[in-house]
Amino acid sequence: MKSVVLRKDGASHEIALTWDVCVAAGYTGRDQASVRAHVEELRKIGVPAPESVPSMYWVDPERVASSRLLWVVGGSTSGEGEVFLARCAGGNLHVTVASDHTDRSLETVSVAKAKQVCSKTVGSVCWRVDDVREHWDSIELRVWNDGKLYQEGALGKMLPPERLFELACGDAPMPGGRIALFSGTLPVLGEGLIYGSHYVLSLKDPVLEREIRHEYSVRVLPDRN
Template structure:
């Protein structure tokens, strides 16, 4: 994959992709997310957090992805990318098949591409203020963009804890690894949308990373 650090290209061949789930720091917020997913038939997790392993090839910077049917949706998440001792922070969407999620969360994570922004930020530039980083997402409904998610990394378990829990540094010794680190509740409830827009802002510098993608639905053939 080709990422960028400002104007500098960064080419990495990913060996592993981890999806961290149920990572909210506020137990009430986790329970709220569990309940909103239960409304669409998703069973509660066996433990929190959980670290799902999916194909590294799912991570993409494309502006269009294909899915089967009309029951998938995106989730804005911080993205950690690491290669050896070098680490970066990026922006991604854990796009998930909600129909399949009702049967198996792990399988639902595997069947959808995971769009991410091309730009990464150097970890050492942010390590002293990670919890101030703000994430937002929007979905398009009836031709209008509506706020869908928002929050800061302070709402998610410390990224250092997630890195340790996923053994990310160990995996990074085998090649580049990426991990999506969890999300926030959806305003108005989790629901599918064909267009998804997301942004990550560093209030300390005013920098922002953004990405937008469209989902093309393939027919469900029985």
């Protein structure tokens, strides 16, 4: 996938992020109270508690792109603000903002299938993780869902990249393959999940004073037998 990397000195250039397999990590909060909050959000719509925490949900690596329009089946899908981590050909790890869009109706049957059925969208601009590693925990993730602030929090609330990749490597369906990773999400603000039609994703670095933003819309196809 082509991406533009913005360096901390202000320089930028195009790179190719590459991967063989892709995983959407789930229930990755460092604070167990946050994890329980997310489990409760999903329990309210009939999703059973996970078998293990954190959880690894492998998704089609071909359906990850910098899309600004997602086509879904039925009106019960919603986005999850996350960060996406992948390496370039030179082996450097990069990060951008992303949404693990998920079918909430199918999630009551199988979380893995619910994540697989929706394409994933990630930002077209990224940062080198080495440029932000020392202040990773202070980077801010926000999501607006149909104009309303929907999710908000610092990356320090989730497991760090090194731990996420360690977990993914131990569960990978293709040993030795290059892994790309969705970080897991933050609890939503307010009363619960919203099945919105337009999402704005923001990853803000308060130390280097810069931001990655990505927007996408959702088009609903009829759910027919």
